[in-house]
Amino acid sequence: MRKKSAFQRGLSAFWWLTLLFLYAPLVIVMLFSFNSSNSAARFTGFSLRWYERLLGNELIIDAIGHTLLLAVVSSVIAVILGTLIGYGMYRHRGRKLGWLIVLIYLPIVMPDIVFGISNMAFFVELNRLTGLLSPGLGTMIIAHVTFEIPFVALIVYSRFVGLDATLFDAAKDLYASPLQRAVHFIIPTLKPALLSAFFLSFTLSVDDFVISFFTAGPESATLPIYIWGAIRRGISPEINAIATLMIGAVALAAVLSLLFNRERRHL
Template identity: 70%
Template sequence: MKKQTLRRCLAAFWWLTLAFLYLPLAVVVLFSFNSANSSARFADFSLRWYHQLMGNEAILSALGNSLVLAIVSALLAMIVGSVFGYGMYRHRRRRLGGLVLLIYLPLVLPDIVFGISEMAFFVQVHEWTGLLSPGLATMIIAHVTFQIPFVALIIYSRLVGLDPALFEAARDLYATPRQRLVHFMLPTFKPALMAAFFLSFTLSIDDFVISFFTAGPESATLPIYIWGAIRKGVSPEINAIAALMIAAVAVAALLSLAFGRRRAR
């Protein structure tokens, strides 16, 4: 009887936690289909605000900037982070503890501190060289910087799980470095690379703080646009933008989960 009561309590706690996490998102999505001009009450179901989004050039420009920023930074972070992860694995037995700990610093550093430091760095470089004026390029560099540790740790965990004899076997079969990369390493790392890409994409698409400090006047992303618009009050149009962002992040998360399950099988 006690075990049954405990199970019921745990089940109730589980559902309450899910409700706490997802009810606010559900409300945002629901009111994005509201036909009324205010989010105070729900009138009728309508796609009015989604149609209005399609004709808003400022929103479409912000959406384009967000997609370019997320895709390009995720690709660059996947490449650079993979190299870092492989280097961490190759030199894991050497006394590099202090250097390896540096890869964890961007993970625990507050976003506002990271964003301010990136902004100060870009401003100083621009004063010295005339390069890296605030814009999409500086945002991409900043996003790649904080995405690299996530990618490196994913690749490192994948390498640690492999049998070291596989690398020796590839050499014993006279595989050149290029052949080992193309025929062994890339197929083996493909699920981890895809998971790292989608994680980086998700982190980038909804980032506000770092983007805000490194953006230029013509490079506003969706989170920055939402922040500017919400100061006038939450409208159904903002709910529609948020619903689209929730959908994009959910798709990326589901794809990452699918690749993870495929790797496990």
């Protein structure tokens, strides 16, 4: 067996140090969520008391409900609209789409704080003029959909680009109507991409704080907003327990998205 060179050993050490730097804080947060004492700096033993307190805290339960509702609804809407945009990009790929590509990538590269402030200013002015869309879950859903759509559109577009273009012609030659082509060909073919886009959108929504903070109302706090408000009074094991639940939810969504991405590449 060939021995590793000094350079290879250095790369391996750098890799493990990077993983330690990335995941050690998460492990510490998860560990202290099971702390039996009130201390956030000294671990004294395992206990589920903080998770029991979470179940009895109506504010946290409401925040969890708002977070899940916001993530599911915005992800479904983003998948529908993003799929239509991705299909349109594919259909017109031979033409000049420079302006459209810029519009698609702009929400991705724009800083969250700029995006959040822009949404807040728009909704406040719209509410002042029309009385519609006061800050709350409605404005948060719209804001989340706007930054999720580009990710969905790019995933769907990449899936279309990977298809044999003659398949569309074959469906037409078999006298399939547009509806039949969508139901029996396009949607089944896009299924892995659509599921991957949904779970990615779900992860982005659950993880978002800045945009949610600027577009939320007094009765629509999500878990990230609740954590930000609670942590200003000091870190407690209860906050660690909330963070652990969020880490688990985001990790699960990310793993499912990865699995569907792998399935999509194998098709």
